[in-house]
Amino acid sequence: MxxxxxxxxxxxxxxxxxxxxxxxxxxxxxxxxxxxxxxxxxxxxxxxxxxxxxxxxxxxxxxxxxxxxxxxxxxxxxxxxxxxxxVEALLLRRCLQQLSLARRAGQLVAGFDQVAAALSADAAGGRSGGVLVLARDAAADAERLRRAARGRVVLSAFSREDMGRQIGRDALVYASMEGGAIAAKLVAEARKLRGFRDFEMIIPDRRSPGHEGGTTKEGKSRTQ
Known part of the structure; x- marks a missing residue:
């Protein structure tokens, strides 16, 4: 993987x-x-x-x-x-735990303006990777962050209340996680969770030479 x-x-x-x-x-x-x-x-x-x-x-x-x-x-x-x-509840908990771990490791940026600034700095520095995490009910202005999240996984699976609890807030709508082991763990757990609940998960297609412009939108797996 x-x-x-x-x-x-x-x-x-x-x-x-x-x-x-x-x-x-x-x-x-x-x-x-x-x-x-x-x-x-x-x-x-x-x-x-x-x-x-x-x-x-x-x-x-x-x-x-x-x-x-x-x-x-x-x-x-x-x-x-x-x-x-x-299983769904356990996978959800494992996903959310990664937000808390990333915060303690100094690998999580929270808040719209802070996330926008981090994405802009990464783009200016030619850096990609990581995860853009949006609450499921994020406002329409989240589209600006999606467009700026080039080369990042975009994940919109959690409620703002669940996200907020991981960092000691009442709610959190926008977060960005640096690339690394914690982000990779979040993506791996979210891929499994995607089979149990419906949510947006967009993965950059890095298997082709032009991966920077391509994405793979994950769908729910089914067994007949």
């Missing part, structure tokens, strides 16, 4: 629902805990036999409906009908 854009590459896994091979970076592993309950292993560190599913709400719903977890884990398990909602 590209460290910044999260574009798929690297190892692949078999999606247990439809047997298709999917890049591991676009999948989620599930295991059974000691009481036989199916839980998502979002960090990829839980012990035991695992089940890999595409990172999408449809994949989880079908896996629960078709008893895929019991079949793949080869044991009796309990799969909560609301498992997809739980």
């Amino acid at each position: 590209d460290a910044m854009t999260g574009l798929a590459s690297g190892p692949v896994r078999r999606n247990a629902v439809d047997r298709e091979r999917v890049p591991a970076c676009d999948m989620i592993r599930y295991v059974a805990d000691d009481e036989g309950r199916v839980v998502p292993d979002l960090a990829g560190k839980l012990p035991g036999r695992g089940v890999w599913l595409a990172a999408s709400r449809d994949a989880v719903v079908l896996a629960v409906r078709r008893n895929v977890f019991a079949r793949e884990l080869r044991r009796k398990v309990v799969a909560d009908p609301e498992l997809a909602d739980r």
